[in-house]
Amino acid sequence: MQAKLKKGDIPAEVRFECYKAHMENYFNPKTIEMRVYPMEMRYAGPKEAILHAIFRQNFGCSHLLVGRDHAGVGSYYTAYQAQEIFNEFKPGEILCQPIKVTSSYYCKRCDGMATDKTCAHDPSERVNISGTKVREMFGRGELPPLEFGRKEVLEILTRYYQSLDSK
Ligand SMILES: [Zn+2]
Incomplete structure (x- = not known):
């Protein structure tokens, strides 16, 4: 499909x-592992970033890279809205923490x-x-x-x- x-x-x-x-x-190869979560993109921006964090948390991951316009579409969300939503949670509410990445070069x-x-x-x-x-x-x-x-x-x-x- x-x-x-x-x-x-x-x-x-x-x-x-x-x-x-x-x-x-x-x-x-002794220090890396790749796993694939077979889910289609929802383009739900910040809410999808939280969903991705929860999935990774359930797989035992401590961190998630959240870049510019994570899971965004067009200009519907602001560039860093998917990073900012993590600020709304109290410490410990989401165990998988975002690594907030700006554009790299x-x-x-x-x-x-x-x-x-x-x-x-x-x-x-x-x-x-x-x-x-x-x-x-x-x-x-x-x-x-x-x-x-x-x-x-x-x-x-x-x-x-x-x-x-x-x-
Ligand atoms: Zn430099």
Whole structure:
């Protein structure tokens, strides 16, 4: 069954292949575990972030990454509404705590991935490419700069976006 996705979302099978390539090539297999929860996106923004936290809590996870517009759709929710909802709970009410992530980027001065929380360097130090531009590069079969992602993962995404163009 094909999961319902909003336009521009990468299908679960392709994301799974990316995670697998990343895990096999960059993580110690003794310290990592991947589990898949087979639930379609609801695009319920903050409420879905709480739902995701409860699911992960039930699997024994202590933390959940909550990024910009987590489970959002269009501009229905504000960029960090799914992070802010966690402030409404008292300590202990939700055991799986959010790691609130802002947009990440590669910083040449930090020589690695960074966010506004970890890096105070000038924005001109960032390798910054818009999602649209990256998708165009994938569609043309070009790999974005390797600061942008792991080669094995970028190759999977290139194949995926090229398959879209040939449909
Ligand atoms: Zn930096």
